Amino acid sequence: MGMKFLFIFLPYLSFGIFLGGVLYRFWRWARTPVPLRIVTTPAPKTRLGVAWRIAGDVLWFPSLFKGDKPLWVAGLLFHLFLWLVLLRHLRYFLYPVPGWVAAVQTPGLYAGYLIPLPLIFLFARRLLAERILYISILGDYFALFLLLTLTINGILLEAFFRAYIVDVKALILGLVHFQPIVPDVHWLFTLHFLLAMVLLIYFPFGKLMHSGGIFLSPARNQRANFEQSFTNPWDYPVAYNRENLFPPEKYAQDLAESEGGK
Amino acid sequence: MHVPLPVPGLKIGASIHQRCYPAKTKDMIKIDLPRTRVQDWKETMLKKMAEVLDKYRSVRLYLDICVKCGACADKCPFFLGTGDPKNMPVARADLLRKVYKRYFTLGGKVWGRANEAEELNEAVLAEWFTYFYQCSECRRCSVFCPYGIDTAEITIAAREIMAAAGIATKYVTEVVAKVYDTGNNLGIWAPAWKDNCTFLEEDLKEIEGVDIKFPVDAVGAEILLVPPSADNFANTDTMIGYAKMFHAAGISWTTSTYCNEGGNFGLFLDYANLKKVNNRILEAARQLKVKKVYWGE
Numbered sequence: 001m002g003m004k005f006l007f008i009f010l011p012y013l014s015f016g017i018f019l020g021g022v023l024y025r026f027w028r029w030a031r032t033p034v035p036l037r038i039v040t041t042p043a044p045k046t047r048l049g050v051a052w053r054i055a056g057d058v059l060w061f062p063s064l065f066k067g068d069k070p071l072w073v074a075g076l077l078f079h080l081f082l083w084l085v086l087l088r089h090l091r092y093f094l095y096p097v098p099g100w101v102a103a104v105q106t107p108g109l110y111a112g113y114l115i116p117l118p119l120i121f122l123f124a125r126r127l128l129a130e131r132i133l134y135i136s137i138l139g140d141y142f143a144l145f146l147l148l149t150l151t152i153n154g155i156l157l158e159a160f161f162r163a164y165i166v167d168v169k170a171l172i173l174g175l176v177h178f179q180p181i182v183p184d185v186h187w188l189f190t191l192h193f194l195l196a197m198v199l200l201i202y203f204p205f206g207k208l209m210h211s212g213g214i215f216l217s218p219a220r221n222q223r224a225n226f227e228q229s230f231t232n233p234w235d236y237p238v239a240y241n242r243e244n245l246f247p248p249e250k251y252a253q254d255l256a257e258s259e260g261g262k
Numbered sequence: 263m264h265v266p267l268p269v270p271g272l273k274i275g276a277s278i279h280q281r282c283y284p285a286k287t288k289d290m291i292k293i294d295l296p297r298t299r300v301q302d303w304k305e306t307m308l309k310k311m312a313e314v315l316d317k318y319r320s321v322r323l324y325l326d327i328c329v330k331c332g333a334c335a336d337k338c339p340f341f342l343g344t345g346d347p348k349n350m351p352v353a354r355a356d357l358l359r360k361v362y363k364r365y366f367t368l369g370g371k372v373w374g375r376a377n378e379a380e381e382l383n384e385a386v387l388a389e390w391f392t393y394f395y396q397c398s399e400c401r402r403c404s405v406f407c408p409y410g411i412d413t414a415e416i417t418i419a420a421r422e423i424m425a426a427a428g429i430a431t432k433y434v435t436e437v438v439a440k441v442y443d444t445g446n447n448l449g450i451w452a453p454a455w456k457d458n459c460t461f462l463e464e465d466l467k468e469i470e471g472v473d474i475k476f477p478v479d480a481v482g483a484e485i486l487l488v489p490p491s492a493d494n495f496a497n498t499d500t501m502i503g504y505a506k507m508f509h510a511a512g513i514s515w516t517t518s519t520y521c522n523e524g525g526n527f528g529l530f531l532d533y534a535n536l537k538k539v540n541n542r543i544l545e546a547a548r549q550l551k552v553k554k555v556y557w558g559e
Contacts, residue, residue, distance in 0.1 A: 025326070032319035038412060040404045057408065067333040067406030075331070075408075130272050132332040134347045135356070137378045139369075140330050205369050210409055213327035218320045219410030234317055238538045241294045245442050257453070 006194060007171060008180040014197040021204025022212060029216045035232040039222035050221055057214055071125070078118035084111035085154075092172040112158065115151045119144060139206050146202065150195045156188055163189040269336040270345035277344040282395045282431035289432070292439040293535055296428030303427040304382055308365055310426040311419075315366060320415040325362045327409055328352060334403035334413070340396045348393045351403035351413040357389055358420050387429070394420040395431055399529065422532040430531060437527040438535050445522050445542065446491030452519035458494050459517070466502055474509045476501070479550065480516035486547050487517050488557040490524045515556075521546035524559035 044050050056062050064072040088108025090101045123144045126136045157163055167183040174181045202208070215221065287297045300306050315322045334351040335341065341349040348354060356378065363370030363379035370379030380386060397417040404412035424430065440449040450458070459476035466474050477483060485508070493501040494517075508515045521542035528536030547555050 029319055029323050029326075032316060032322050034319045035317060038320060038415065040401065040410050040412065057410075061408050063406050063410070064331075064333055064408045067337065068331075071331060071333060129332070131335045131347070131350060132330075134272060135330045135332060135335065135350065135352050137330065138373075138376050139378075207327065207329045210327040210329050213323050214409045216319065216323060217327075217410045218323075219404050219412045235537075238534050238541065240442060240538065241292065244291045 003182045006190065007182045008175075010194075010197050011175050011180070014200040018200040018203055022209070025204055025209050026212055026216075029213065033233045034218045034222070035234060037222055037226070037230045038218050039224055040219045041224060043222065043224035045224050047223065050223055054215060054221060057220060070121075074118040074121045074125075078115065078122065081111035081115040081118070084108045085115060085151075088112065092169055093176055095169070095173060109158070112151065112154055116148060116155070119148045119151065123148065143202075143206065143208060146195065146199055150192065150199065153188060153192045153195060157186075157192055161186050161188045267342050270342065272347045273345035274347060276346040277340075277349060277396060278346070278389075278392055280344075280396065281392045282433060285430040285432050285435040289435040289439040290428065290430070292442055293435055293531070295425055295430065295435070295532075299428045303387075303429070306427040307382060307423050310423045311362070312366070314419045314422060315362070318415065318419060320412060321419045324355065324409075324411045324413075324416060325359045328355065328359070328411055331408065333406050333408065334411070337402050337406050338413075339398070339400065339402070344396075346396075348389065349396055351407075351411075354393055354397060355411070355413050355416045357386070357393060358416050361386060387424075390420055390424060391429065394424070418529070421530060425532045434527050434530045438531055438539065441523055441527070441539050441542070445518070445520050447523050447525055447527060448491045448495055450491055450495060450522070455494055455517070455519050455522060458498075462498060462502060462505070465498075466505065470506075472509070474505050476505050477514075477516040479519055480514070481549075482551050483514045483516040484553050485513055485515040486543075486550055486552040486555045487515050488521060488524050488543055488546075488555060489517070490559045491522055494522065516550060516552070518546035518550055520549065524557055526559075 044053055061072055061076060064075055084104065084107050087101065087104045088111075091097045091105065094101060123141075126132050126140060126144070163185050167185055168189065170181060171183040171185075285295075290297050330352055332350075332352065335353075336350075338349055338351050338354075341347075341351075343349075348357070360370075360378050360380040361382045363377060364374075364381060365371075367379075369377045373379065394417050397413065399414035399417060401412055401414045404410050404414070421430070437447045440447060443449070444451055446455075456478050459478050463474065463476050466472070487504060487508075489501065489504065490497075493504070504515075523539075523542075526536060526539045528534075528539040543555060543557060
């Protein structure tokens, strides 16, 4: 019963939560208007320029490069390794395995071995750097802990306690084709699988949504086309509370007096 | 040569005592805000917060996606100056974020304090009033944030939320009220403005031997000049510079006694007052039938 829950029910549930949660977050952000032009300058003037700027923010983190070099190195390496590892995992989902997924297996393998290094750096930084320790909350440690356990677990599976690949692939393809099965695998694999589900469930709720939010950040996705007018969709007329202000008649009188005195 | 400022170590509570004077009733009336803090301030603020979250994507998104990487932490001039950890942009935003989490997110409702969620109470409000007024909206943090998170947006939102409940500072409200009374931040009355202009004309005649006018409220001029009001009062060399430049270029210009202020303190208060102060430029330009507005601060 427990295994059925873990290998059949939980995967669909967690994927549903992941997909629904991410879409909900995007929908919530996208439907919230952007009333003012608040782009951080210097900013591109064209849409193509904006695409390039966002691509940079997603792929090589220029702001972090300007602001914090060690963090830039660790962040960049972690994200690069993560992409490689994720792409490598595609081989469990696809049959037959396409050539490019096969090509990414070796780089993905090395990335998998190395990925704990930047994670450990990021973890240590939170504990050792005074400022970062002050701002860190449980969610920050949880995300790092989860990723670290998941990756170390993956390395153990790869290097020492190899899961029988045919069983693993049967499990995943079974899920993909809605014919789920309960496999007979090492408990370390079961743990790996469970942690991945936890990650999927956690993803839409916490800070991991930075991965999607960056695309909608008004300071980055607006253009510096200041010569064009910008309309605030919820703008409303404003009026003075005139009876409480200095009376205009008195104002005119003061002016007349000053001119009379000349 | 570029010499980076030394980054101070954390001095907890270093600037908690540097708190602004609260707004005066006489000013609050003029700028259409509750006279003093309203009885149900908490409900009013939460209601306003819900409104702000639905009106500004920046606020909602920036509260949601911060990963607390700390890249902004040593970039804020207020932090570099005081060493108070709550002046790190991320920690400043956290003051709003913890209340947002408590009332507007599932994670905050379920996990509570473990997920940094916190009730809006007297102590939190005191922190808001202190630290949201120790931000100059310079947006330096946004330059270094990997997602462009702009703490100025958060600060502006928090001040707007407080203003709705009748909580604001004396400095800002007094200045905005002065704009509505006199047209400028310094409270220079129309006769004084005119008088200063005449005085500068005489000065200029003495120095240069040329008749250069400082037109005031001249209908039909080509350009309406909206300078910072200090140019008419303290930085008069700048005002003389404008006049010389227009004279040399042969352009007809004027200042307005209805709107003679390039700065807008509404930015530090709320959207309605921001717009009211800005609208004066349009109103003055239409009144004086000018073709262009030159406006700077």
